Amino acid sequence: MPLLRARNVSKIYRMGAGTVPALSGASVDVERGEFVAILGTSGSGKSTLLNLFGGLDRPSSGEIVFDGTCLEGLDHKAMARYRLRSIGMVFQSFNLIPTMSAAENVSLALAFSGVRRAERRDKATHLLDSVGLAARGQHRPSELSGGEQQRVSIARALANDPQVLLADEPTGNLDSTRAHEVLEILKAQQQRGKTIVLITHDQELATRFADRCVRLKDGKLQGAA
Amino acid sequence: MSFADILQMALRNLRQAKLRATLTIIGVVVGVSSIVCMVSFALGLQENLLNQSLSKFDIFTTIPVSGASVSALLEMGQSNAQVADEPADPTQSPATRRDQALAQLRRSAPRRMLDDKAIEEIQKMPGVEFVMPRIGFNAILQYEGKTRQLTLAGASADLQRLPGNRTLLAGTTFSNDFARELLVSEGFARLFRQPQGPEGRPNEGRAGPGAARTAPSEAERRAAAEKLLGRELVLLTLRAQELPAGETGSLDSRYEKHVFRIVGVLSDELNRGLFEQVFSGSNALLVPTGTARLYRKLNSDPLSKLGETLMGDTGYQAAMVRVRSPADTQAVYEAINKMGLRAISLTQQLSQVKTVFLVINCSLALLAGISLFVAAIGISNTLIMSITERTREIGIMKAIGGDDRTIMSIFFCEAGLLGFLGGCLGVIGGWALDTIANLAVNHYIAGAGGKSVNFFYIPWYLWMGSIVFAVGVSLLAAAYPAYRAARVDPIKALRHD
Ligand SMILES: Nc1ncnc2c1ncn2[C@@H]1O[C@H](COP(=O)(O)OP(=O)(O)OP(=O)(O)O)[C@@H](O)[C@H]1O
Ligand SMILES: [Mg+2]
Numbered sequence: 001m002p003l004l005r006a007r008n009v010s011k012i013y014r015m016g017a018g019t020v021p022a023l024s025g026a027s028v029d030v031e032r033g034e035f036v037a038i039l040g041t042s043g044s045g046k047s048t049l050l051n052l053f054g055g056l057d058r059p060s061s062g063e064i065v066f067d068g069t070c071l072e073g074l075d076h077k078a079m080a081r082y083r084l085r086s087i088g089m090v091f092q093s094f095n096l097i098p099t100m101s102a103a104e105n106v107s108l109a110l111a112f113s114g115v116r117r118a119e120r121r122d123k124a125t126h127l128l129d130s131v132g133l134a135a136r137g138q139h140r141p142s143e144l145s146g147g148e149q150q151r152v153s154i155a156r157a158l159a160n161d162p163q164v165l166l167a168d169e170p171t172g173n174l175d176s177t178r179a180h181e182v183l184e185i186l187k188a189q190q191q192r193g194k195t196i197v198l199i200t201h202d203q204e205l206a207t208r209f210a211d212r213c214v215r216l217k218d219g220k221l222q223g224a225a
Numbered sequence: 226m227s228f229a230d231i232l233q234m235a236l237r238n239l240r241q242a243k244l245r246a247t248l249t250i251i252g253v254v255v256g257v258s259s260i261v262c263m264v265s266f267a268l269g270l271q272e273n274l275l276n277q278s279l280s281k282f283d284i285f286t287t288i289p290v291s292g293a294s295v296s297a298l299l300e301m302g303q304s305n306a307q308v309a310d311e312p313a314d315p316t317q318s319p320a321t322r323r324d325q326a327l328a329q330l331r332r333s334a335p336r337r338m339l340d341d342k343a344i345e346e347i348q349k350m351p352g353v354e355f356v357m358p359r360i361g362f363n364a365i366l367q368y369e370g371k372t373r374q375l376t377l378a379g380a381s382a383d384l385q386r387l388p389g390n391r392t393l394l395a396g397t398t399f400s401n402d403f404a405r406e407l408l409v410s411e412g413f414a415r416l417f418r419q420p421q422g423p424e425g426r427p428n429e430g431r432a433g434p435g436a437a438r439t440a441p442s443e444a445e446r447r448a449a450a451e452k453l454l455g456r457e458l459v460l461l462t463l464r465a466q467e468l469p470a471g472e473t474g475s476l477d478s479r480y481e482k483h484v485f486r487i488v489g490v491l492s493d494e495l496n497r498g499l500f501e502q503v504f505s506g507s508n509a510l511l512v513p514t515g516t517a518r519l520y521r522k523l524n525s526d527p528l529s530k531l532g533e534t535l536m537g538d539t540g541y542q543a544a545m546v547r548v549r550s551p552a553d554t555q556a557v558y559e560a561i562n563k564m565g566l567r568a569i570s571l572t573q574q575l576s577q578v579k580t581v582f583l584v585i586n587c588s589l590a591l592l593a594g595i596s597l598f599v600a601a602i603g604i605s606n607t608l609i610m611s612i613t614e615r616t617r618e619i620g621i622m623k624a625i626g627g628d629d630r631t632i633m634s635i636f637f638c639e640a641g642l643l644g645f646l647g648g649c650l651g652v653i654g655g656w657a658l659d660t661i662a663n664l665a666v667n668h669y670i671a672g673a674g675g676k677s678v679n680f681f682y683i684p685w686y687l688w689m690g691s692i693v694f695a696v697g698v699s700l701l702a703a704a705y706p707a708y709r710a711a712r713v714d715p716i717k718a719l720r721h722d
Contacts, residue, residue, distance in 0.1 A: 077628055080626055080628035084625070095620075095624065095719060099241060099618075108625070112226055112622075113626070114227070159625075
């Protein structure tokens with residue numbers, strides 16, 4: 001059974017009087033432990049699909065199934081829990097809280113899941129260490145480079161030990177060396193048993209790191225198998 | 226997320242916009258200070274008027290009782306039975322209905338004579354310590370060559386039985402129940418003073434303006450009271466026997482002189498209570514009960530005499546019942562009313578007055594509450610601004626798994642902190658304002674020779690209540706912003722810059 005699957009998912013945005021179909025009948029299965037790259041032109045609905053996987057939004061029709069459970073049936077609270085426990089998200093623009101240090105950003109995710117304060121500090125240090133930023137814990141995001149910020153956000157995504165990492169163009173703002181560093185970290189996580197869904201424009205990176213590439217076109221996935 | 230974490234988040238958020246938080250808190254401080262000021266003033270008023278002055282008197286253990294008036298007694302002598310048993314008839318004319326209403330009124334008025342039998346009956350009630358009938362009478366008195374008509378009252382030789390628990394400043398109590406002896410209040414001489422001229426009060430103005438105003442010391446008062454002891458007053462009564470017709474006689478031969486001696490002087494201190502007014506007027510002139518009975522008869526007017534002759538006895542005007550403890554008051558009060566006499570329970574009256582004060586307090590608090598309402602709008606505004614600024618942050622928190630409740634809690638906590646800080650500082654501010662106002666007014670009072678008074682009263686429930694109220698109002702003000710924060714759409718928020 002695939003860990004994560006989209007079944008005939010459509011997402012239609014309402015814009016004033018008109019509508020924008022971002023996805024129209026997209027289906028894809030992601031197996032447990034798989035590293036899948038989603039490619040597609042700008043505006044093809046990649047982020048939309050990832051947000052649906054991440055439980056940040058709900059599809060207009062079709063269903064998203066995680067580990068046999070349809071997200072449709074989850075209420076607000078259960079959805080928040082799903083985002084907290086099962087999913088780790090990484091964004092192109094990092095989305096760190098600028099007024100908090102790197103360690104605090106990581107700790108916040110731990111605090112949401114009720115980890116005690118003392119334990120939080122150790123865990124955050126450990127997580128930052130695992131992305132090679134042990135020394136930068138007390139720095140604010142503005143004091144870190146783009147690659148470092150992205151590594152902090154990966155540490156945060158890993159905080160509650162989710163099964164899936166969803167990364168929306170994590171390398172979009174980075175040069176190729178930093179991009180490789182970031183993807184190495186993701187690859188290492190796959191080797192530890194995580195399932196990775198990566199969105200990227202970069203065909204070369206996708207074929208190099210991912211087990212499988214799928215392409216979004218006209219709101220549908222090709223090669224989704 | 227634990228409460229400590231939420232509190233920490235809230236504090237962090239407030240610290241990020243220190244100026245805004247400070248201004249918001251100032252709004253709350255103003256609101257809470259005005260509530261504390263106004264309510265403490267009203268409570269001070271209540272404290273000064275009711276609790277301070279009235280608690281000195283025996284109001285909680287004293288029940289004034291009155292009996293049927295002579296006119297009521299005369300009326301009831303003929304038609305009491307009919308009035309009492311007339312059935313209600315809805316088809317009656319308005320005139321009859323009015324008559325009935327009057328009859329109803331008459332029925333609620335005391336129906337029973339307050340005579341010795343009634344007094345004895347009350348005396349036997351459980352909880353009653355003693356019953357003192359009021360035997361008051363008017364008399365013409367001469368003192369130091371001046372003649373005045375004054376009211377005298379009978380009093381027990383037992384000073385404990387005096388209303389208001391007055392103390393003896395000098396001298397002793399009556400030697401026996403029929404002695405021609407007087408207990409006077411220390412301001413007694415005022416009764417015989419010349420009427421006031423336009424120049425002002427006679428006892429002032431002679432000395433320097435400042436000196437005359439300072440209150441006399443205890444020793445001075447005692448010395449003045451000692452001087453009154455042994456002085457004599459002459460009570461005049463008409464000669465009982467008319468002179469033979471045609472014979473004029475000298476003026477002196479038409480009245481009799483009865484010499485009374487002052488044996489004791491009562492402190493004026495508690496002389497302004499309700500019971501003094503009821504029982505002896507504000508300037509007590511007390512004689513032994515037996516003496517009072519005698520002179521009341523001698524001095525009563527012909528109409529009263531006639532009434533008494535017709536009815537045999539018209540009883541006492543009023544009596545004072547003292548119960549052993551305030552807990553007995555209600556039962557005795559009810560029992561006396563059941564007897565057909567009219568008792569006044571001041572405990573009840575007091576609770577009514579207290580209700581009035583409650584209303585005053587509440588309306589003042591409401592007025593002050595308006596400024597807290599304005600402060601609440603400030604809190605709402607601050608939070609909404611904070612949410613607008615932190616939309617992206619809220620979106621991030623949601624994306625990484627923060628649930629709606631946690632996010633709402635953070636904003637409620639922020640509001641609660643603003644309210645709590647504002648409330649605490651507001652209480653301090655209110656207290657400071659009270660203190661300053663009190664100092665200023667008392668400075669003025671001291672200049673005018675008065676006793677210093679504490680005009681404000683801040684009981685624990687006022688300051689605690691104000692803080693709780695400020696926090697409550699703040700939480701209420703946070704309801705909408707917090708709801709909005711929880712509703713933030715993470716996708717839109719993450720796009721937001
Ligand atoms: N909130 C929204 N309201 C209206 N239209 C939207 C909204 N979000 C996305 N869209 C539209 O849906 C389509 C897909 O958007 P999406 O962000 O998923 O594209 P993408 O593949 O991630 O593009 P990019 O590679 O540039 O990030 C676009 O045409 C976009 O304009
Ligand atoms: Mg995108």
